Amino acid sequence: MADSLTFDAALEESLLFLSELGMSRQLRHEQKEAISTLVHGSDLLAVLPTGFGKSLIFQLLIRVQEILSSKPACAIVVCPLKSIVQDQLIEASSMGLSATSLASARIGDVENGKYQLMFASAEEILTKPFLSSLKKSSSPLHENLAAIIVDESHTVESWTGQRFVLV
Secondary structure, three states: OOOHHHHHHHHHHHHHHHHHOOOOOOOOHHHHHHHHHHHOOOOOOOOOOOOOOHHHHHHHHHHHHHHHHOOOOEEEEEOOOHHHHHHHHHHHHHOOOOEEEOOOOOHHHHHOOOOOEEEEOHHHHOOHHHHHHHHOOOOHHHHHEEEEEEOOHHHHHHHHOOOOOOO
16 A cells, blocks of 8 residues: 555645646545545544535545556445435536446446446445446456445435445
């Protein structure tokens, strides 16, 4: 894995890219720590207040991971509300990230690595076609997966009536 100096340089390059798009961002310590934790392959539970910038964590994760590994990266975001997903799709696009909702994407495009960010409800991520694609070890989706993020995790049990566990 990358050392902290390399991580810092990749993060700085990612922030510079956003600045060139007219999106100057200042990271809080917690955001930087969260991105670093994920880049270094550790699990993360980030309990942060509304409006803190949790989305920026997974958006920058993709950029930093691609810089460090010199290969594509993607993340799956399990999200409860379609309105949040629509906002996230717009924001990702403005940041130069390819993003989709699993509800409207072709599973072949998802499996073949067309998207850097994929948003899905708990029900969508648990469908057999998606799980089969995710488990296919030779697929770009499987090979490039940097993280699975559960946004608004406190609502997951209420969406599905069961606990959400990825194996």
